[in-house]
Amino acid sequence: MKSPTVAIVGSGPSGCYLAQALRKEWPHAEITLFDRMPVPYGLVRYGVAPDHPGTKNVVRQFERLFERDNIGFAGNVEIGRDIPLDVLREAYDIVVLATGLHGDRPLDIPGADQARVYGAGRLTRLLNDHPDEQGFRPRLGETTVIVGNGNVAIDVLRLLAKSVEEFDNSEITDEVLGRLLATPLRHIHIVGRSPARQAKFDTLMLRELAGLRRARFDIRDLPEPGGEEDKAVAAKLEALRALKRVGQGELDISFHFGWQPESLNTEEDGYRFRFKATDGSKTSLRLTADSVITAIGFTQQPDSHFCKHGLSRTGADPDASQLAPGLYCTGWFKRGPTGTIPENRADAKAVAALILAQAAAMGLGKPGFAALPAAITGKLVDYAGWKRIDAAEVAAAPAGRIRQKIRDTAEMLRIVNDIHQGEPQS
Amino acid sequence: MKIITLFGTETGNAEMVADDIVEALASDFEACAHDMADFDIHDIRQEDVLLLVCSTYGNGELPNSAQPLFDMLVSEQPELSQLRFATFGLGDSFYETFNKGSQIMADQLLALGATEIAERGRHDASSGELPGDVALAWLKTVVSSL
Numbered sequence: 001m002k003s004p005t006v007a008i009v010g011s012g013p014s015g016c017y018l019a020q021a022l023r024k025e026w027p028h029a030e031i032t033l034f035d036r037m038p039v040p041y042g043l044v045r046y047g048v049a050p051d052h053p054g055t056k057n058v059v060r061q062f063e064r065l066f067e068r069d070n071i072g073f074a075g076n077v078e079i080g081r082d083i084p085l086d087v088l089r090e091a092y093d094i095v096v097l098a099t100g101l102h103g104d105r106p107l108d109i110p111g112a113d114q115a116r117v118y119g120a121g122r123l124t125r126l127l128n129d130h131p132d133e134q135g136f137r138p139r140l141g142e143t144t145v146i147v148g149n150g151n152v153a154i155d156v157l158r159l160l161a162k163s164v165e166e167f168d169n170s171e172i173t174d175e176v177l178g179r180l181l182a183t184p185l186r187h188i189h190i191v192g193r194s195p196a197r198q199a200k201f202d203t204l205m206l207r208e209l210a211g212l213r214r215a216r217f218d219i220r221d222l223p224e225p226g227g228e229e230d231k232a233v234a235a236k237l238e239a240l241r242a243l244k245r246v247g248q249g250e251l252d253i254s255f256h257f258g259w260q261p262e263s264l265n266t267e268e269d270g271y272r273f274r275f276k277a278t279d280g281s282k283t284s285l286r287l288t289a290d291s292v293i294t295a296i297g298f299t300q301q302p303d304s305h306f307c308k309h310g311l312s313r314t315g316a317d318p319d320a321s322q323l324a325p326g327l328y329c330t331g332w333f334k335r336g337p338t339g340t341i342p343e344n345r346a347d348a349k350a351v352a353a354l355i356l357a358q359a360a361a362m363g364l365g366k367p368g369f370a371a372l373p374a375a376i377t378g379k380l381v382d383y384a385g386w387k388r389i390d391a392a393e394v395a396a397a398p399a400g401r402i403r404q405k406i407r408d409t410a411e412m413l414r415i416v417n418d419i420h421q422g423e424p425q426s
Numbered sequence: 427m428k429i430i431t432l433f434g435t436e437t438g439n440a441e442m443v444a445d446d447i448v449e450a451l452a453s454d455f456e457a458c459a460h461d462m463a464d465f466d467i468h469d470i471r472q473e474d475v476l477l478l479v480c481s482t483y484g485n486g487e488l489p490n491s492a493q494p495l496f497d498m499l500v501s502e503q504p505e506l507s508q509l510r511f512a513t514f515g516l517g518d519s520f521y522e523t524f525n526k527g528s529q530i531m532a533d534q535l536l537a538l539g540a541t542e543i544a545e546r547g548r549h550d551a552s553s554g555e556l557p558g559d560v561a562l563a564w565l566k567t568v569v570s571s572l
Contacts, residue, residue, distance in 0.1 A: 017438070054518035054551035060558075061442045169552065203485055204521060235485060342436035342483075342490065402554070 003028040004093040004359055005368030009079045011035040012042020014331025015098035016062040017345045021352035023069045030368040031071045034088075036078035037131070038381040038412045039389060040066075043100060044341075045405075046128045047121070049155040051162070051170040053402055058341065066383040072369065075381035076413070080305025083376055089327060091371035093364045094355060097311075097329040098348075101337050103301035107147065107294050111264030114271070116141070120148065120156045120295035127159055127180075129173055129405035131412075137179055141290020142186045145273055147261055148295030149192030154205040156293055157190055161212050161251055168400045173407075187252040189287055193278055196222050196240060196257040197233045206239040214249035221257040259285045264292065298337035308333060321351045326362065328355060385416035427473045427572075431459040434480040434492025434531065439557060440516055443549070444479045446558040447514075447565055454569075463491040467504055475543070475572065476511040479561070480531050486523025488530055499534050507539035512568045514561050518551040544568040 003026060008015045011033040019031050039045060041059055048055045065071040079088055089095050104119025106112055118138050126133040140160070146153050164177060192199050196219075209215070219240050228234040240255065247253075259275035262284070266272075271292065275285040300307050311323045319335075322328050330351040331344045339347070369377070389406060392415050396404040406412050429451055433444040444459040451457035462480075470476065481489045488496055515528025525548045536542060547564030549557040 020438070053554075054520055057551045057557075058437050058439060060556060061438050064442070204523075207522075345436070345438055 002364045003030070004362070004364045005029065005091070005366050006031045006094045006096070007088055007092040007368075008033045008096045008098055009088070010042060010098035010100060010331070010333070011040040011062075011073065011075070012098065012100055012331065013044055013058065013062075013341050014100070014333075014344045014348050015096070016041070016065060017348035018096055018098060018330050018352055019065050019071050020061070020069075021349045022355065023065070023071060025352075025356050032074050032369055033065075033071060034077050034079055035073070035075045036081075038076040038409060038416065039386055040073055040075060040383075046125050046130045047102075048128075049124065049159060050128050050172040051159065051167060052155075053169060053171070055341075056171075073381075073383040073386060074369075075386060076409075077376055077380045078305070082379075083372065085306055085311075087373070091366060092368055093326060093362060093366045094359070095327050096351070096355070097306070097308075097323075097327070097333050098331045099304075099333050101298045101300060101332040103299045103304075104294055105297040105299045105337075107261055107264070107292075107296065109261045109263055111266070111271075112261075112294075114264060114266065114292075116271070116291040117264070118291065118293050120146070120152050120293055121298055123156055123293060124152065127172060127176055129176060129407040131407055131409045134407055139183075139291065140180070140185060140293075141183060141270070143270070143289045144185060144188055144291045144293055145271075145287055145289045146188065146190040146293045146295055148297075149190070149194060149199040149201055149257075150295060150297075151201050151205055153190060153192075153293075153295035154201045154209070156295060157188060157253065158205075158209060158212065160185060160188060161209075161215050161253060163214050166213060169402065170400075171397075171402045171405060173401075173404055174398070175407075185251060187254070189254045189256060189289065191256045191259050191261075191275060191285070191287075193260050194257065195279070196237060196255075197228070197230075199236070199257065203232070203236045203239045206236065206243065209253075210239075210243055210246050212247070212249070212253075214251040215253050216247040216249050216251065217243040218252060218254040219244050220255060221259075256285060298332070321354050322358070381413070381416050388418075389415050427475060428456045428458070428471070429475045429477060430470065431457065431477040431479060432462045432465055432495070433459060434462040434478070434489045434495070434527065436481060436483055436489040436491070440479045440481045440489070443514065443516065443557050443561045444477075446561055447477060447479065450562055450565055451569075461491050462495040463493075465495060467495065467498055467502075467506075470509065472508040474509070476509060476535075476540075477565075477568065478511060478513045478528060478531050478535075479516070480513070480528040481516040482518075482521075482523060482525055482527030486521075486526030488527045492527065492531060496531060496534060499538060504538060506535060507541075509535070509540040510543045511535055511540050512542060512544040512546075512571075514547040514549070514564055516549045516551070516557060520552045524548075524550070543571045 393403040433440040513532040515525040517525035549560045
């Protein structure tokens with residue numbers, strides 16, 4: 001069989017795992033990972049919390065794709081804006097969409113569109129110095145309410161609760177910390193719809209909270225101890241109870257379980273946030289807050305260039321990995337906003353197996369990268385370009401930081417193209 | 427003698443380390459790597475050496491791909507008194523359960539009579555070191571004990 005040409009749109013973990021799986025079976029195929037950013041790795045760089053370098057370590061694997069396995073990186077090219085998807089499909093035998101889902105799912109209650117209601121995904125991007133959030137200056141005030149009980153909610157809670165000294169060995173920047181800590185928070189509420197025993201966050205994430213120096217925890221709506229048969233649930237409840245015992249700090253953190261948002265109204269002294277009980281008891285919870293952070297999942301961003309529904313044949317299986325002949329999808333773009341990095345690795349491997357099985361019956365022979373318009377290939381950032389940005393970020397890292405991310409795309413491109421000045425300037 | 431590297435992984439980091447180990451061994455030994463999920467312990471011969479490369483997940487649990495092999499070892503209790511093995515764990519010292527996954531696996535082999543031939547190696551994700559580099563340094567101590 002002739003070696004196919006493969007374009008993967010999105011160089012986050014799903015795209016990288018897919019490239020990895022295809023390369024194992026197709027040593028000679030031309031495989032290129034496209035990204036709208038000049039930098040690779042998507043969610044690993046911009047979604048994983050900046051104080052979780054261990055999780056970001058997966059990048060060590062992905063670097064091999066480019067450094068050893070002859071997979072191309074084509075950054076700074078947005079499919080759907082710079083090149084229509086159809087043009088890409090004309091050029092490549094196989095196109096795989098792995099663009100993820102990065103829009104914050106909004107609260108579906110009256111008043112949810114107010115100015116100081118912020119999405120957790122957007123906040124996480126800010127905390128990771130994403131260029132799209134350069135102008136984002138959230139005003140959290142003294143009291144904020146985080147809605148949601150997943151790991152994203154806990155990430156945001158932890159990042160907001162840490163003092164500057166607790167960010168050692170992270171890649172957070174002083175600029176971002178300055179924006180967040182401009183007015184120090186005094187009280188963070190976190191409210192989940194499920195009762196505590198069904199809360200989605202991992203026990204490990206709760207245990208990490210116990211080390212927060214500024215925090216003083218108040219855990220409400222906990223069931224009586226004892227009688228829990230499920231070991232994992234018992235461990236989670238115990239981790240919550242343990243939080244009650246720690247903390248002498250000046251920042252109050254209150255957990256509330258079993259409350260569903262009902263309405264958000266503006267009063268003179270801030271928002272009145274009203275919740276109703278999910279246990280059918282007709283009781284309600286009222287919180288006063290300066291701001292609200294929604295961490296209730298992700299959805300298609302309204303300005304996305306393509307959505308899954310628009311691409312698949314009518315009547316096609318909504319869970320299918322194949323959208324049209326030669327067009328596939330993987331990761332959150334395919335599956336919706338659920339599952340961790342390992343689960344999406346498994347999905348990428350399954351999609352790769354499907355592509356490998358179907359390729360034998362495809363008419364292969366499209367030229368690949370060589371057929372892309374020169375205007376595009378001239379502006380793209382390749383892997384060597386990214387390594388220049390990477391080196392500049394690592395060189396600029398102050399004490400206690402792994403890197404200092406560049407948050408301006410123009411600055412990134414300047415470093416990429418600044419080939420006459422020797423080492424990149426920090 | 428064949429050196430069989432078995433990896434238990436969720437994100438693929440242990441698989442990468444296993445690939446590095448096989449690559450480093452290939453010129454001097456018959457070497458191969460398998461996902462623990464695809465490996466039948468009965469396929470092993472007495473003279474073979476097993477290298478376990480295993481990460482840790484959740485609250486110090488085995489990664490998904492290691493679970494079937496572990497279950498097989500527990501339920502079938504194979505006689506492994508001739509088996510020699512060594513263990514390399516991946517973890518993050520940030521968590522108190524650092525490297526527990528690889529220890530669960532090693533302890534099970536020990537309980538079945540296998541002999542551990544080298545000190546356990548481990549990579550700490552918070553150290554900034556490349557896992558492959560740490561693993562290859564460990565591999566030298568394993569090879570010298572053969």
